[in-house]
Amino acid sequence: MASDPQNDRLFSHILWAIGAGILVGLFFGETIRPLGIVATGFIRLLQVNVLPYLLGSLIISLGSRGASEMRLLARYGIGLLLFVWGLTLLLVVASPLAFPAFSGAPVFGLEEPPPTIDWLDLYIPANLFHALANNLIPAVVLFGILAGVALGQMTGDKKATLLHSLAAFNEAMARVSRMILRLTPYGLFAIAAVTAGELHFEDVLRLQLWFHFYAGGTLLITLWVLPSLVARLTDVSYGRFIGAMRGAIITAAAAGDALVVLPLIAESAKTLLSERGASPEDADRTVSVAVPLLYNFPHVGKILSLAFLPFAAWYSGSSLGLQQVLLLVTTGPLSLFGSINAAMPFMLDLLHLPADLFELFSISSILNSRFGAMTSAAHIAALGVVIAAAMMGAIRISPRHLLRYLLVTVALMGVFVIGTRAIFSWVLPPAPSGLSTLSSFALRPPLVAASVVSATTPSQKPEAGRRLQEIKDRGVLRVGYFDDAVPWTFVNASGTLVGYDIEAAHRLAGQLGVRLEFVPTHRASTEPSVALTDGRIDILMTGFTATVSRAERMELSHSYSSEHVGFLVRDFDRRRFDTLASLNADQDIVIAVPPVEGAIEAVQSMLPRAQTRNYLSVEEALADSSVTAMLTTLERAYYWSRVYPEFTAIRPQEVKAATIVVYALPYGELDFRNLVDLWIETRQANGESEDAYNYWVRGRALIARSPRWSVLANVLGWR
Numbered sequence: 001m002a003s004d005p006q007n008d009r010l011f012s013h014i015l016w017a018i019g020a021g022i023l024v025g026l027f028f029g030e031t032i033r034p035l036g037i038v039a040t041g042f043i044r045l046l047q048v049n050v051l052p053y054l055l056g057s058l059i060i061s062l063g064s065r066g067a068s069e070m071r072l073l074a075r076y077g078i079g080l081l082l083f084v085w086g087l088t089l090l091l092v093v094a095s096p097l098a099f100p101a102f103s104g105a106p107v108f109g110l111e112e113p114p115p116t117i118d119w120l121d122l123y124i125p126a127n128l129f130h131a132l133a134n135n136l137i138p139a140v141v142l143f144g145i146l147a148g149v150a151l152g153q154m155t156g157d158k159k160a161t162l163l164h165s166l167a168a169f170n171e172a173m174a175r176v177s178r179m180i181l182r183l184t185p186y187g188l189f190a191i192a193a194v195t196a197g198e199l200h201f202e203d204v205l206r207l208q209l210w211f212h213f214y215a216g217g218t219l220l221i222t223l224w225v226l227p228s229l230v231a232r233l234t235d236v237s238y239g240r241f242i243g244a245m246r247g248a249i250i251t252a253a254a255a256g257d258a259l260v261v262l263p264l265i266a267e268s269a270k271t272l273l274s275e276r277g278a279s280p281e282d283a284d285r286t287v288s289v290a291v292p293l294l295y296n297f298p299h300v301g302k303i304l305s306l307a308f309l310p311f312a313a314w315y316s317g318s319s320l321g322l323q324q325v326l327l328l329v330t331t332g333p334l335s336l337f338g339s340i341n342a343a344m345p346f347m348l349d350l351l352h353l354p355a356d357l358f359e360l361f362s363i364s365s366i367l368n369s370r371f372g373a374m375t376s377a378a379h380i381a382a383l384g385v386v387i388a389a390a391m392m393g394a395i396r397i398s399p400r401h402l403l404r405y406l407l408v409t410v411a412l413m414g415v416f417v418i419g420t421r422a423i424f425s426w427v428l429p430p431a432p433s434g435l436s437t438l439s440s441f442a443l444r445p446p447l448v449a450a451s452v453v454s455a456t457t458p459s460q461k462p463e464a465g466r467r468l469q470e471i472k473d474r475g476v477l478r479v480g481y482f483d484d485a486v487p488w489t490f491v492n493a494s495g496t497l498v499g500y501d502i503e504a505a506h507r508l509a510g511q512l513g514v515r516l517e518f519v520p521t522h523r524a525s526t527e528p529s530v531a532l533t534d535g536r537i538d539i540l541m542t543g544f545t546a547t548v549s550r551a552e553r554m555e556l557s558h559s560y561s562s563e564h565v566g567f568l569v570r571d572f573d574r575r576r577f578d579t580l581a582s583l584n585a586d587q588d589i590v591i592a593v594p595p596v597e598g599a600i601e602a603v604q605s606m607l608p609r610a611q612t613r614n615y616l617s618v619e620e621a622l623a624d625s626s627v628t629a630m631l632t633t634l635e636r637a638y639y640w641s642r643v644y645p646e647f648t649a650i651r652p653q654e655v656k657a658a659t660i661v662v663y664a665l666p667y668g669e670l671d672f673r674n675l676v677d678l679w680i681e682t683r684q685a686n687g688e689s690e691d692a693y694n695y696w697v698r699g700r701a702l703i704a705r706s707p708r709w710s711v712l713a714n715v716l717g718w719r
Contacts (some may be wrong), residue, residue, distance in 0.1 A: 010181070014250055017185035018192045025196025028712050032197035039194050042187025045180055046251075046260035051132055051140055053173040053263050054295075057288040058144030060166040063151030063159070076390040077290070080383050081297055087225060088303040089329050091217055091413050095307040098213055098417045099314040100425035141292065170288070177263040184247075188254045209424050210311045211367060216416055217304050218371040222249065225409055226300075226382035232405050233397065234389045235276045244268045245381045253374035259295065265381045266291045272385055278392055286388035294380045294387075298336040301375030305340060305368075306332040309347055312357040316645050324351045352572035354645040438486070438639065441498050441696065443506065462535040467665075468672040471538055477514050479505045480521035480528065480537035484618045486639040487696045488543025488661070500696035501541040501663075504560075507688070508541075508679060523595050523616045529553040532666040539676070540664035543636075549597040550664070555673040559660035560680045560689060561697070563633035565602070566651040567591075568622070568640055577629065580654045583607055592621035592630040603631055606655065622647065633659065635697055 025032055123139055125131045131139035151159060223242075231238040248264040255261075266287050273283040309328055313320050320328065327350055335343040345358050389395045462470055471477050481489040481501065489499040497518055509516045519537045521528055528544070531537045532554060545563075546556050569577050576582055583589060589610040593599045600612050610628075615621035621630045622644055632640075637649030663680075665673050683689040694700045712718050 010184070010247060013185040014188055014247065017189040018250075018254065021189040021192025022196045024189075025193040028193075029197050031712065032193050035190050035197075036194045038190035039187065042183065042190060043255050043257070043260065045183070045187070046255060048180070049173045049176040050259055050262055053170065053177075053266075054292045055132075055140055055144045056166050056170045056173065057266070058141065058292050059148045059151060060163055060170060060288065063148045063154075063163060063166075076395070077293070077383075077387050080386055084225070084229070084300050084379070084383070085298075085303050085333055087409060088221065088300040089306070089333070090410070091220075091417075092304065092307045092310070092332075093325060093329065094413065094417050095213060096310045096314065096319060098420040098424075099209065099311065100421055141295075144292070174263060174267060177267065181247075181264065184251060188251070191254050209420075210308060212424070213307060213311070213420055214304065214368045215371050216420065217307065218301055218375040220412060220416055221300050221304065222375050222378040224412060226378045228405055228409075230382045230385055232401050233386050233395050235394065235396075236272050236385060236389075240272065240275075241382070241385070244272050245378065248381065249374055249377045252377035253370045256369045256373050258299070258373050258376035258380060261377055262291060262295060262380070265377060265384065269381060269385050269388060273388055273392070273394075276389075276394065278389075278394065282392050283388065286391040287384060290387040290391075291380055291384040294383050298333055299372075299376040299379040301372035301379065302336045302340060303333060304375070305344075305372065306336075306347070308344065308361050309351055309353065312348065312353045312361075313351070315357060316354045320351065327351060349572060349575065355571045355574065355648050357645065438490075438492055438642065439494070441487070441492065442496075443498055443503055444695070460535075461533075462666070464668055465671075467538060467669045468675060471512065471514060471672075475514050476517050477505070477509045477512060478517050478519055478536065478538045480519050480531055480540040481542040482523060483520055485543045486636055486643075487699075488636075489541070499543075500561075500692055501543060503692055503696070504683075505539075505541050507683075508539075508676070511679060528664055529667070532664060538666070539672075543661045544664050545596050545659045546662045547597040554667055555665040555669055557663040557665065557673060558677045558680050559662055560684070561661050561693060563635045563659050563661060564651060565655055565657040565659065566632065566634040566637055566649055567629040568632055568637040568647050569629040569650055571646055571648050573628070574648050574650045577650045577652055580606055580652045583652070584609060589628045590626055592624070592627045594631065599631060602657070606652075638699070 121136065121139070123142060125136075125139040125143040128140070128143050130136075131143070151162065227238050227241045230236050230241050245265065245268055248261040248268060251264070252258040252261045269287045269291065270280070270283040273287065274280055306328060309332075310320055313324075328347070331350060332343075332347060335346055344361050345355060348355050348358060386395065481497070481499075483489070483491045483497075485499070485501075487499055488501045489497070491497055502518070505516060505518070519531070521531055521537060521540060521542070528540050529550075532540065540554075543561075543563075544550075544556075546559065550556060567577055576586070584607060587609045589607060591603050591607065591610050591612050592615045593603055593612045595614060595616060600614075603610060603612050613621075613624075613627065615630070618630070618632075618640060621627055622640070630637075634649050634651055637647075641647045641649050663676055665676065680689070683692075
């Protein structure tokens with residue numbers, strides 16, 4: 001049958017609109033942002049009739065059919081879902097073969113707790129209007145099923161009247177869809193322009209392998225697996241299915257949501273079945289049940305997203321074992337009945353993978369959600385047509401054709417997987433790992449790296465009470481530091497000394513008009529005070545925690561920041577640290593404790609059954625497999641969890657303790673301490689301290705973005 005000229009014309013307009021939108025976005029860059037109101041408005045316009053249409057379709061369709069048809073729907077629907085899930089899981093299991101040899105990579109972005117789901121609120125429509133207002137699709141569907149089944153058990157004129165009214169309502173909703181469809185090219189133009197204008201490609205480059213695999217996998221499923229399945233099981237040809245559904249599929253991809261095109265999919269499916277000899281009434285009756293119901297089951301785009309878990313293992317320098325793969329294919333699909341943003345952290349924990357990698361998944365969703373929506377639309381369309389055909393007895397099953405289809409599908413998956421590995425083995429640059437994950441931190445201009453000297457004792461002991469004058473006389477300020485006190489002071493992968501306090505030391509030396517020398521200092525409890533007294537260092541600037549005993553040996557400045565007590569634990573074990581109650585039930589906990597007065601007592605008060613072990617080096621503590629967790633602060637643990645992505649920062653709910661960080665000076669040097677106190681207060685008053693805190697401690701350097709490239713700004717020079 002010839003294609004619809006009107007549909008072809010609309011499809012052509014959609015392609016032109018998307019192309020023009022991309023060009024406009026590339027030309028104007030981020031200045032195109034105001035057009036976002038048009039893009040957002042169009043997406044909301046697409047949602048105007050979705051829930052009413054979905055609810056009305058379920059009630060009228062279930063209310064007008066008998067129990068035998070429902071059994072048929074369940075039999076074919078479950079079988080088809082399991083079949084396409086199985087094909088997609090085959091690609092998921094094979095995904096590690098697509099990843100080239102690699103030893104691990106960094107984690108980017110700030111850690112946020114995964115969203116929680118109220119499953120009862122999601123699935124049980126205690127208040128239908130609440131479910132409709134909050135877009136709780138499963139609850140709306142359950143209400144529609146209950147109402148439809150109840151209506152199906154009724155007889156008489158009342159049932160006929162209600163069915164007739166609902167049919168008129170559905171027809172009105174379908175007309176609304178056709179009205180909105182005329183605006184599709186304009187809406188897609190705005191969406192494409194805003195996306196092209198604001199998208200930062202550095203995120204794509206960091207995740208190019210996962211993006212390539214997911215995008216390629218969804219295209220393979222959308223363009224071959226699903227349409228070919230329709231052609232093998234029904235009289236609808238591959239080309240006719242693609243031609244009828246392409247507008248809905250592309251619109252779903254552009255909008256990032258298949259929900260908004262459900263009415264379009266349903267109308268197109270009815271047209272396809274009617275063309276193959278089905279009566280309009282039968283086509284409407286079967287499609288109106290199949291399409292809304294399918295939306296509430298995990299689509300193959302969601303199933304394919306489980307391939308992120310093997311990718312996460314590869315990214316962190318490991319791989320999944322047989323038991324983990326079995327958990328992936330059995331538990332993974334069930335976890336996807338809810339939100340994928342809740343399912344992914346759950347699966348990362350279940351497979352003992354770094355939880356921080358969920359942030360990479362979130363970044364990739366900027367683009368991958370479009371491909372997922374595309375596949376979701378194709379999934380609903382294909383299975384909707386097949387299930388509707390089965391309910392009408394128009395399905396045909398040929399073992400020979402199905403076997404050929406399976407062999408071709410497996411062969412195409414193999415070519416895709418092997419081709420991906422070959423391409424990225426050649427083009428993928430080595431990604432940073434370890435301290436290189438913090439390479440974006442650097443001393444901000446006009447500051448430059450200072451020299452680092454050995455910790456040698458001066459030939460003459462400084463004269464008490466004259467340290468400030470001696471600093472000015474020699475023209476050098478000697479600053480002590482710990483080389484692993486991230487983010488306050490640390491030596492990065494290139495050997496450069498950086499951190500909040502390193503930058504602060506530069507500014508203090510500038511105020512004094514002297515040069516800087518940085519001297520590495522040991523963590524041992526007496527070492528800092530000895531180094532200050534004998535003149536090896538004049539001041540210790542390294543995120544030094546204030547304690548009473550330290551104040552007895554050194555002059556401590558005013559507090560310039562605070563930290564929150566927490567733990568650094570292995571990712572798979574972090575749920576045990578949610579509360580102290582769960583920890584105190586375990587006698588085999590070993591906590592590594594820093595050489596800070598009162599730290600051991602603090603652990604013993606929180607965890608009476610825990611064993612403690614002192615550490616002087618963070619790396620040494622993390623390398624000890626017998627250590628359950630390391631006592632530190634959340635601010636420091638956050639950065640160590642990026643250097644070592646198998647660890648995470650966590651704070652039990654009952655722990656509210658905090659510490660203050662200060663600078664340490666030689667005991668009795670009151671003039672020097674008063675000057676440093678005044679300098680700290682000045683930095684806090686003029687905002688310099690807060691700016692540095694945001695950059696170094698809050699991690700602004702990790703998420704800083706350069707302005708989006710555009711023709712307008714970068715070629716024509718118009719800012």
